Amino acid sequence: MNYDIPFNKPFLTGKEVHYISDAVQTGKISGNGKYTKKCQDFFKNTYGFGKCMLTTSCTDALEMAAILINIQPGDEVIMPSYTFVSTANAFVLRGAKIVFIDSQNNHPGMDADLIEDAITGKTKAIVPVHYAGVACNMDKIMALANAYNLFVVEDAAQAIDSYYTFPDGTKKALGTIGHLATFSFHETKNIISGEGGMLVVNDPQFMDRAEIIWEKGTNRSSFFRGEVDKYGWVDVGSSFLPSEIISAFLWAQLENLETIQTKRIQIWQTYYEGLKDWAAQNNISMPHIPTYATNNGHMFYLVFKNTTKRAKAIEKLKSHGILSVFHYLSLHESPFYKNKHDGRQLPLTNHYSNCLLRLPMYYELSVADTNKIIKLLNEVQL
Amino acid sequence: MNYDIPFNKPFLTGKEVHYISDAVQTGKISGNGKYTKKCQDFFKNTYGFGKCMLTTSCTDALEMAAILINIQPGDEVIMPSYTFVSTANAFVLRGAKIVFIDSQNNHPGMDADLIEDAITGKTKAIVPVHYAGVACNMDKIMALANAYNLFVVEDAAQAIDSYYTFPDGTKKALGTIGHLATFSFHETKNIISGEGGMLVVNDPQFMDRAEIIWEKGTNRSSFFRGEVDKYGWVDVGSSFLPSEIISAFLWAQLENLETIQTKRIQIWQTYYEGLKDWAAQNNISMPHIPTYATNNGHMFYLVFKNTTKRAKAIEKLKSHGILSVFHYLSLHESPFYKNKHDGRQLPLTNHYSNCLLRLPMYYELSVADTNKIIKLLNEVQL
Structure with a gap:
């Protein structure tokens, strides 16, 4: 679609x-x-x-x-x-x-x-x-x-x-x-x-x-x-x-690096401010930036408690014509590597694989569209 | 230059x-x-x-x-x-x-x-x-x-x-x-x-x-x-x-494949007609197209009797602002592979490496420029 x-x-x-x-x-x-x-x-x-x-x-x-x-x-x-x-x-x-x-x-x-x-x-x-x-x-x-x-x-x-x-x-x-x-x-x-x-x-x-x-x-x-x-x-x-x-x-x-970066960080901040209360109320983890790191506005993601809750958010956005995506099937459990993996348990990898969701993020994403996404997510009760 | x-x-x-x-x-x-x-x-x-x-x-x-x-x-x-x-x-x-x-x-x-x-x-x-x-x-x-x-x-x-x-x-x-x-x-x-x-x-x-x-x-x-x-x-x-x-x-x-191909083959034919007598007189080999093959106008090359004669042609063209090039140092004699090569003698490979010369060949090469190259080469006595 x-x-x-x-x-x-x-x-x-x-x-x-x-x-x-x-x-x-x-x-x-x-x-x-x-x-x-x-x-x-x-x-x-x-x-x-x-x-x-x-x-x-x-x-x-x-x-x-x-x-x-x-x-x-x-x-x-x-x-x-x-x-x-x-x-x-x-x-x-x-x-x-x-x-x-x-x-x-x-x-x-x-x-x-x-x-x-x-x-x-x-x-x-x-x-x-x-x-x-x-x-x-x-x-x-x-x-x-x-x-x-x-x-x-x-x-x-x-x-x-x-x-x-x-x-x-x-x-x-x-x-x-x-x-x-x-x-x-x-x-x-x-x-x-x-x-x-x-x-x-x-x-x-x-x-x-x-x-x-x-x-x-x-x-x-x-x-x-x-x-x-x-x-x-x-x-x-x-x-x-x-x-x-x-x-x-x-x-x-x-040549336009600064403009691009300024815009992306603005979008990121808008998401953060607009979603933090809802996230806290619904046990959703927001992106964490350690004190030793900076935020380059590359990605805005949320980590839900489980796959079902993530699916609800995806569905809500999809029903309004908005595409949010998840990624990274754990490599250690992939068809190619599962038999080569040393057997080490990697529970958090699987958790992010099952529960992390990326929101739309691109240079031309408008303030109105960002706010629309925020408003819709705030309506999702988990 | x-x-x-x-x-x-x-x-x-x-x-x-x-x-x-x-x-x-x-x-x-x-x-x-x-x-x-x-x-x-x-x-x-x-x-x-x-x-x-x-x-x-x-x-x-x-x-x-x-x-x-x-x-x-x-x-x-x-x-x-x-x-x-x-x-x-x-x-x-x-x-x-x-x-x-x-x-x-x-x-x-x-x-x-x-x-x-x-x-x-x-x-x-x-x-x-x-x-x-x-x-x-x-x-x-x-x-x-x-x-x-x-x-x-x-x-x-x-x-x-x-x-x-x-x-x-x-x-x-x-x-x-x-x-x-x-x-x-x-x-x-x-x-x-x-x-x-x-x-x-x-x-x-x-x-x-x-x-x-x-x-x-x-x-x-x-x-x-x-x-x-x-x-x-x-x-x-x-x-x-x-x-x-x-x-x-x-x-x-x-979308312009036919136009490009027609043009390149024309240039190739112009080179061939304009250089064949001079080549015959000077013991230079012209491109050979076997009966089972076609010519796609990719490259026009000449094979001189030795490196010195090739150098004369390169120099003549260069002195008139024209770049002709040779290529392929024999891979079996390369620094990387010479000790790994099975020792087979490949005299013709070395011959082409030392004696083959490629003439300018591109879509926008004009008839005047092609004729200029032909005229200059015809002046080279080997």
């Missing part, structure tokens, strides 16, 4: 198609051209990221990370079960065994207190997912990584323009903390290019090889910098770099 | 940015939307391909192929050494050993007569590359595949709108013959979307799984057809599908 208020809606900020036409005029729409460089420089300068490399998706950025940290068959990677399949698949494709960890009691993000118990001699990496753009406990995670000599790959798919404050007061953008980090520009994200992503390489040991893997296993980038006199096949790799058509679109979005 | 006549130049046929705006208006710019389906249907209906699936690149289509035929570490894959790195890398990423075969005496494509000698008990697939859009000897290759129970993955990156005629007179589009086939829409190809590609699945046994692997290892496509009541993680996979931004761009190109 078509919804009057969809869950998500892509948007133009103004110059997207202009920049695409410009890329064609300029004579380059394959990857690693003018707009790719503009986007990468913007991210580096705005957030203090290490080397930034646009990719065709966050999935592909995760696959680059798995190749860079040299995942071998049998290596173990620790991550939450409550996440998108790509977090896991990227490492499974290199032969890794995934060790799934439960969510936090007050947040769907992984519980950092459960990580140490999951570390073995085969553990190679921890992949914290900053769910809803809200930071994981990075101080604890980085300390464990240092103690056990593990790599940290931040899955920051939803976490652009969000921050973490260390206990000593240092505030850092998400994506600057792990050895590697990945972002998504899928159409449901804050900043979009339809499909799209980025790998951030913070650990200098990976920077040269990242460039080679990105360019299909060739030293083409060195060649164009004049460092080698011809370029050829030097490593494994793939075509991880997006078309300039995608980068040009993304650049127009980045 | 900037060239007056570049080697390649991307082009708009008219409606590219209009369709991109339409995709945004329609509310979907992530993958597998309206324009993806329009492109896929076009290819299927125009050429008689099996299941068509757009991908972010031909590299990614090859990676899907490697996953589908279930390449395991140690499996052997036979392919030409004179090809782009992605032909090999896609299989190397799954652990394959590549067995490289030499080119033909009168064409850079692989010599089908050399394949049988390279087949062992570990051989899993043959990957013929239709160089310059000119068919490999598919009758011979398919007969070997049948006899030895091997899969054939046609690397048709350059081969859109080109055909092969079997000895019995049956004429089939390239990409319809192998179990699987891959195409590229990179900006240097006939039909472009900057970066982009397509997997064609002709063998029905792979169709369902292809859809799952394409959608990140989930059964999302079945879910949206109502075949399952929820979707989840059922297999390995990646984000192989391109943004609708890319598909919308590609669709505008496909």
Whole structure:
């Protein structure tokens, strides 16, 4: 069916198609051209990221990370079960065994207190997912990584323009903390290019090889910098770099980052204020932002007491032409992985899978529509 | 330096940015939307391909192929050494050993007569590359595949709108013959979307799984057809599908396929007529189209007697602001593979690597510019 208020809606900020036409005029729409460089420089300068490399998706950025940290068959990677399949698949494709960890009691993000118990001699990496753009406990995670000599790959798919404050007061953008980090520009994200992503390489040991893997296993980038006199096949790799058509679109979005972020946070706040009393009365959990984290307005969600109550809210909104959605069937119970899972119980993962609901959230969501959703939910008695 | 006549130049046929705006208006710019389906249907209906699936690149289509035929570490894959790195890398990423075969005496494509000698008990697939859009000897290759129970993955990156005629007179589009086939829409190809590609699945046994692997290892496509009541993680996979931004761009190109093809073949013919006498006088080989193949106007190349003579031609053109290029450092002699290569001598591969030259070839190349290039080359005495 078509919804009057969809869950998500892509948007133009103004110059997207202009920049695409410009890329064609300029004579380059394959990857690693003018707009790719503009986007990468913007991210580096705005957030203090290490080397930034646009990719065709966050999935592909995760696959680059798995190749860079040299995942071998049998290596173990620790991550939450409550996440998108790509977090896991990227490492499974290199032969890794995934060790799934439960969510936090007050947040769907992984519980950092459960990580140490999951570390073995085969553990190679921890992949914290900053769910809803809200930071994981990075101080604890980085300390464990240092103690056990593990790599940290931040899955920051939803976490652009969000921050973490260390206990000593240092505030850092998400994506600057792990050895590697990945972002998504899928159409449901804050900043979009339809499909799209980025790998951030913070650990200098990976920077040269990242460039080679990105360019299909060739030293083409060195060649164009004049460092080698011809370029050829030097490593494994793939075509991880997006078309300039995608980068040009993304650049127009980045020029409007502040406006987009302001708008999304306003929507988020409107939801929060308009729903908090009703939520308290009906035993519904509202999004929790720990003191060490920030809110980037990526997602507004509610956690109901059970699936039946969630279904009531979905139905109420649906009957008024509004689409609300839930997501993440627990990966440890998926058809693909349930027989490979180590048997660890992950009750909170299942709880979020059964009870979390996402409300419509997009740049062009009007105040009137937001208020309509709030009014309808307030009428739901659970 | 900037060239007056570049080697390649991307082009708009008219409606590219209009369709991109339409995709945004329609509310979907992530993958597998309206324009993806329009492109896929076009290819299927125009050429008689099996299941068509757009991908972010031909590299990614090859990676899907490697996953589908279930390449395991140690499996052997036979392919030409004179090809782009992605032909090999896609299989190397799954652990394959590549067995490289030499080119033909009168064409850079692989010599089908050399394949049988390279087949062992570990051989899993043959990957013929239709160089310059000119068919490999598919009758011979398919007969070997049948006899030895091997899969054939046609690397048709350059081969859109080109055909092969079997000895019995049956004429089939390239990409319809192998179990699987891959195409590229990179900006240097006939039909472009900057970066982009397509997997064609002709063998029905792979169709369902292809859809799952394409959608990140989930059964999302079945879910949206109502075949399952929820979707989840059922297999390995990646984000192989391109943004609708890319598909919308590609669709505008496909609407103009005939015009584009007519223009490219005209340029090709102009080169051929204008250079044939000079080539004969100077011992330069012109492109050879076997009787079983067609010419899709993808590439115009010359093969000089040696590297020095080629360098003279490049220099002459360069001094008049014209960029001509060569390509494919032999993969069997690459830094990455030379120690893994089985030692087979591939003299023709090296010959093409050292002596082949590609002339400017793009939709907007004018008759005047084509004639200028011809005139300048005719002045080169070798």
